[in-house]
Amino acid sequence: MKKFLVASTLVFILAVGFLGDIVSNKITAQNDIYFVKANNEEIYIAIDNKWQKLDIVGVNLDSSKPGNFPNDKEVTEEEYLNWLKIIYDMGANCVKVPDIMEPDFYNALDKFNQDKEKTIYVIQGIYFDEVDLKNGKDIQSEELEEKFKNNMELIVDSIHGSSFNLEGAVENEYYKTDISKYLLGYTLGVEFASHDLIYTELINNKENYNGKYFYTNKDASSFESYIAKMADYLAKYEYKKYKEQRLIGFIGSSNNHKKLKVSHTNEEKYINDYVNPNNIKSKYRFKPGIFASYSLYPSYTNMKEYQNNIEGYLTELKKMHKIPIIIGEYGIPSSRNSGDFNVDTTKIYINEEEQGKALVDAYRAIQNAKLAGSFIFELQDSWHRTSWNTKESKILDRAPFWSDAQDYSQNFGLIAFDPGKEKSDSYPDDNISEWQEKDVISKNDDISLSMKSDEKYLYFMLKSKNTIDLDKQDIYIDLDITPNSGSTKSSQLNLNFDNPVDFIIEIKNKENAKVLVHEYYNYFSFNENKKENQIRPDLISVSPDMDEFSPIYIEITPRMYVEALDKVVDSKKIETGKLVYGNANPLSKSYNSASDFYIGDDYVEIRVPWALLNFMDPSTKQIMDDIYKYYRAKPMIINTINIGATIKENESIKIKLDSSIFRLKSWFKPEYHQRLKRSYDIIKDMLNTRNN
Incomplete structure (x- = not known):
């Protein structure tokens, strides 16, 4: 009897331990159904039949390069292999893609991983086409739900290497490579705009969802129930066809707002204008579990509430969740116009070194907050993108060119894509050997003016026979861009011109240089006064030949109500026409990617962005037409620019160079070369130090 009791006790202990292991999923790593799972607030992956904690260190990647929109899917397998090596060498272990990629990406991923000690994994986005929403359709309509489901099936089959013709999606291409062993999970949809969420809440009844794999709690909005339903469809489709499951992520709204009280069809109700992943739950039969995905763009306005303390913001975010949180996107631009991303609001740019340091700070904040992973936005610069404060001033379907x-x-x-096959035509720096006699457009006995252009800038090089002394001298270059307006003089600068001038480049010293615009052609002023002038056109005070030149500004934050601060924040602008002194050559130790001009002993090199001169598409030589005549930015074609130069000394004109013609060139496909930014090296050093 005693032996029996001892044996029974041992069996009981073993059974409890075995069941405990099953409950905690410690021994299910041998299960072929799934190899990655959420466990509380962390993510685990099965390696050598053991569950190991996975810290996702990732980069966002899409199929864009100069001359193409992402949907064109023109990136080759060789280019993807190159990008994957760059990601691997940096120390990342995962990429996140926004939607179905071309077969060359999946082929490249499979080929790249075959001989690697460490694997590059994927989180696959399943895109929701927002174009339909702009056309007034409801997210939850039967038509859009069917399109969403079709996209899910398309992506799942592509991941698993099902061979089929993607007619209407990626025409005449086939997906034959099974990369499912590298797929950690999916994210559903996009970060939906609050007005689209408000609309769908108004016209749909709030009902909880209870499906095979997912359900929603009592606090869920109708949209959250809809997303749970879509996740259920995704999980059922993949399991039924391939007998596999993997993580599913729900994209939460970056800014959690309050419930809104609205009236609709004589009925008042409270609705959410944000997505809360906490309201969506997975059932036990869905083994991998779920995660929440958020975007983090630490701009000045967004982080002001937290005194620019990113870690404090993330810590508060984590307190709200009992599931893993992944920062699906976090990014800082390296740009001469930094938008609202500069904590120093008096500064106009963020260079590549500053970008790298800011990304490191954000990554460390994510790590300190103990989130499950993060993805830098993004691997490569995207020429096709257009921000809110520039989209009205360019031809959108020509943006990638x-x-x-x-x-x-x-x-x-x-990764930067710089103009030129191997290097750019010119860099403002300490070497002018790239300038040749054929580049000279005008000269006299004292100075010469040379010009070049490429897919990004107009370049100027003013060379003097004598030393340039900016303690005594001021340099002016005048540009006649449009035939519709301009002034032949500037009383404020005491200058006269050969042609009606639209822009003036003024260089007084290293700290005081700028581009000025003729006030009639000042697009910022036009927009700033547009509404008032529409109401009272008789108050318009500008004229095509007026004698006034102004600094060039750009709005970096619109006037808006910030709910977290419970107040209206005024719009902010910066003087984008200011020119930054420095060495713009990436090979220089003193390289500053935001540099606009460089001063040598007897020369000045300058580069000016096309858009700063009101070009809407330089590839087709199109500028803004008369903005007051058409009362908007309307394109027109020009073929030449008239350029002159003046050097003043002690406020008097010392040298004047007659205006000459610079002939513009057009291009169909841009020339460019790939370059790793300084920010890449900074991130790489940090990650490799951490991994070692």
């Missing part, structure tokens, strides 16, 4: 240095949204990458 030139690099807009005025647009911060194009410059989040760790």
Whole structure:
């Protein structure tokens, strides 16, 4: 009897231990159904039949390069292999893609991982086409739900290497490579705009969802129940067809707002204008579990509430969740216009070194907050992107064909695409050997003016026979861009011109240089007074030939109500026409990516962004037409620019160079070369130090 009791006790202990292991999923790493799972607030992966904690260190990647929109899917397998090596060498272990990629990406990933000690994993986005929402359709409509489900099936089949014709998606291409062993999970949809969420809440009844794998709690909005339903469909489709499960992530709204009291069809109700992943739950039969995904763009306005303490913000975010949190995007642009990303609001730029340091600070804050992982936004600069404060001033369907240095949204990458096949035509720096006699457009016995252009800048080089002394001298270059307006003089600068001038480049010293615009052609002033002038056009005070030149500004934050601060924040602007002194050559130890001009002993080199001169698309030689005549930015084609130069000494004109013609060139496909930014090296050093 005693032996029986001892044996029974041992069996009981072993059974309890065995069941405990099953409950905690410690021994289910041998299960073929899933190899990654959420456990409380962490993510684990099965390696050698053991669950190991996975800290996701990732980068966002899409199929964009100069001359193409992402949907064009023109990136080759060789280019993806190169990018994956860059990611691997940096110390990352995962990429996040926004939607279905071309087969070359999945082929490259499989080929790259085959001989690597460490694997590059993927989190696959399943995109929701927001174009339909702009056309007034409801997110939850039957039509859009069907499109969303079709996209899910397309992506799941592609991941698993099902061979089929993607007619209408990626025409005449096939997906034959199974990369499911590298797929950690999916994210559903996008970060939906609050007005779209408000609309869908108004026209749909709030009902909880209870499906096979997912359900929602009593606090869930109708949209959160809809997303749970879509996740259920995704999980059922993949398990039924491939007998596999993997993590599913829900994209939460970066800014959690309050409930709104609204009236609709004579009925008042409270609705959310944000997505809270906490309201969506997975059932036990869905083994991998779920995670929450948030975007983090630490701009000055967004972080002001937390005194620019990113870690404090993330800590508060984590307190709200009992599931793993992944920062799906965090980014800082390296741009001459930093937008609202500079804590120093008097500073106009963030260079590549500053970008790298800011990304390191954000990454360390994410680590200190003990989140499950994060993805830098993004690997490569995206010429096709357009920010809110530039989109009205350019031709959108031509955006990928030139690099807009005025647009911060194009410059989040760790890889830059610089103009030129191997190097750019010119860099303002301590060497002018790239300038040749054929580049001279005008000269006299004292000075010469040379010009070049490429897909990003107009370049100027003013060379003097004598030493340039900016303690005594001021340099002016005048540009006649549009035939519709301009002034032949500037009383404020005491200058006269050969042609009606639209822009003046003024260099007084290293700290005081800028581009000025003729007030009639000042697009910022036009927009600032647009509403008032529409109401009272008789109060418009500008004229095509007026004698007034103004600094060039750009709005970096619109006037808006910030709910977290419970007050209206006034709009902010910066003087984008200011020119930054420094060495712009990436090979120089003193390289500053934001540099606009450099001063040598007897020369000045300058580069000016096309958009700063009101070009809407330099690739087709299109500038803004008469903005007051059409009362908007309307394109027109020009073929030449008239350029002159003046050097003043002690406020008197010493040298004047007659205006000459610079002939513009167009291009169909841009020339460019790939370059790793200084920010990449900074991130790489940090990650490799951490990993070692």
